[in-house]
Amino acid sequence: MSLVKQLEQDMKSALKNKEKTKLSVIRMLRASIKKEEIDRRHALSEDDVLEVIMREIKQRKDSLSEYEKAGREELAQKEREEIEILQAYLPEQLSEEEVRALVQQVIQEVGAATKADMGRVMGAIMPRVKGKADGRLVNRLVQESLR
Known part of the structure; x- marks a missing residue:
């Protein structure tokens, strides 16, 4: 199953199960994918979708380090949760x-x-x-x- 279809199914599941954080992360990711499609003027390949996911994870990791430096633990925890949700869509990571x-x-x-x-x-x-x-x-x- 393609990542885009997987995101769509997971979004429906999160909506039914009232998983607010997961739902917002998936919506944000789908919006980023759609924006990238509009910018490139064509549908994205699986590799392109992976790039978008990795970019979103990188942004959150950067925010996480800034929040930790500033002592904002509640915001840092939110970023950790979002990173965890996004990483579920990446292939298995190499050690x-x-x-x-x-x-x-x-x-x-x-x-x-x-x-x-x-x-x-x-x-x-x-x-x-x-x-x-x-x-x-x-x-x-x-x-x-x-x-």
Whole structure:
């Protein structure tokens, strides 16, 4: 089942079960997807929908860190709940060890040796982990490997 159809079904379910937070998050996500479709002037592919979901998660993680710095625990908790709901629509995430192994494999494939090769490594690895790993984690592991 496509992600868009899954969102539609989950929205109906949340509406019936009176799950306010889940309902608002799904509505917001569907609105973001619709806006992206309008901007691009065509229906989004599954990969495009995953990009929108990842962008929404990233925004919430940024807000979460700001709320935690400001000591606003009630708002931080709300962001955590929204992140959890959004992450349910992503494919199963790779563990840090799996990402580390993939980084080593890509470094060998592109023949990278120094930090100057970081762009080539990131360019080769990001399409492989799209939606399955956080870009910050990948970036950190590539930097550690290219010292």
